[in-house]
Amino acid sequence: MTIDDHRFMSIGQVQDQIKTGSVTGAEKKNTQQNLPVGENSFASILNKVRENADNNISTGELKFSKHAANRLNDREIVLTKDQMDRLNQGTIEASQKGIKDSLILVDQLAFIVNVPNHTVVTAMDQTETKNSIFTNIDGAVIV
Incomplete structure (x- = not known):
């Protein structure tokens, strides 16, 4: 198995590095490129689920x-x-x-x-x- 010389970090380590600004440009791009944004973000999907649940209750x-x-x-x-x-x-x-x-x-x-x-x-x-x-x-x- 070949691991193209990538460094693996926990989510917490990545978050800490992003908060402190110690992530290099390439690392920052790699950590953020797979995160969905806009209507595919977790928060957006969670809000849609909540709205649907509220609508079900209000419409009976x-x-x-x-x-x-x-x-x-x-x-x-x-x-x-x-x-x-x-x-x-x-x-x-x-x-x-x-x-x-x-x-x-x-x-x-x-x-x-x-x-x-x-x-x-x-x-x-x-x-x-x-x-x-x-x-x-x-x-x-x-x-």
Whole structure:
């Protein structure tokens, strides 16, 4: 294996040299040439992810986990537009109250929603909610 006579340094060493100005022109070029800038920078991508998460909460776009989708399908539960709107609204209200994992009751249906991820984790109808115990939730919303 040939290593073209390059000197390897830790990220911390490179940062220290850049801060103190002790990096030569060639070294500075090598340390900075692979760093993305503009819309491909880490900060830019992180901001886009944060904006998308905020938009999902504000627009009420819910995702259903595979388990929740299977439960709805197995029990032939079809949500009306009104029920879906109320489920979205319940998720927004839970988020505003700082709830992380919420039980949201819509008519005769119960949903466990991971609020930060805006994801319905599971769904139950009235036949399953009788005598049920809901655990690992930190809030409930009835809409």
